[in-house]
Amino acid sequence: MSLFIQNFLLCVLTLLFVQNVLGVRVNVKKSLELGVRVNVTNSLEDNLDLTIHCKAQGQDLGVHLLHHGDHFSWYFTPSYINLYYCLFQWNDVSHYYDVFLARRDRSKLCNWYITKSGPCKVLPSGSRECHSWD
Numbered sequence: 570m571s572l573f574i575q576n577f578l579l580c581v582l583t584l585l586f587v588q589n590v591l592g593v594r595v596n597v598k599k600s601l602e603l604g605v606r607v608n609v610t611n612s613l614e615d616n617l618d619l620t621i622h623c624k625a626q627g628q629d630l631g632v633h634l635l636h637h638g639d640h641f642s643w644y645f646t647p648s649y650i651n652l653y654y655c656l657f658q659w660n661d662v663s664h665y666y667d668v669f670l671a672r673r674d675r676s677k678l679c680n681w682y683i684t685k686s687g688p689c690k691v692l693p694s695g696s697r698e699c700h701s702w703d
C-alpha cells in the first residue's frame with residue numbers, strides 16, 4: 570500500500586471516529602435536555618398507605634406501596650411518551666389521574682403530593698396547586 574493511501578485511510582478513519590464520539594455527546598445532551606422526571610409522594614391524611622400503579626402507552630411501571638411520606642419517581646423522554654396516568658388506591662377508594670400530559674406539563678419536573686381530596690403539583694415558585702380527583 571502506498572504511503573498516500575495509508576495516510577488517506579487514516580484520515581477517513583479519524584474523521585469517522587471523531588464524528589461518532591461527537592454524535593454520541595450530542596445525543597446524550599439532547600436526552601438530558603428533553604428528559605422529564607415525575608415524582609409522586611404519599612401525602613394522604615391519617616398516615617394512610619397509598620398504592621400507586623402508573624402506566625404510559627405500552628409501558629407499565631408496576632404496583633408500588635408507599636407509606637406516608639414515601640415517594641416514587643421515574644425519568645423519561647417525552648418525545649416518545651405524551652401521557653402517564655396512575656391509579657391511586659387507599660382503603661376502598663381508587664382514583665385515576667394523569668400525572669404527565671405533554672400538552673399541559675411543560676416543566677422538567679412533575680412533583681405531585683397525593684392527598685385525599687386530590688393531587689397537588691409543586692409549581693416552579695414552590696407553591697402547590699391542588700386539583701380535585703375528577
Ligand SMILES: *[C@@H]1O[C@H](CO)[C@@H](O)[C@H](O)[C@H]1NC(C)=O
Pocket residue numbers: 606608609610638639640642678680
Ligand atoms: C421527590 O419528592 C420527595 C419528597 O417526597 C423529595 O424528597 C425528593 O427530593 C423529590 N425528588 C425530586 C427529584 O424532586
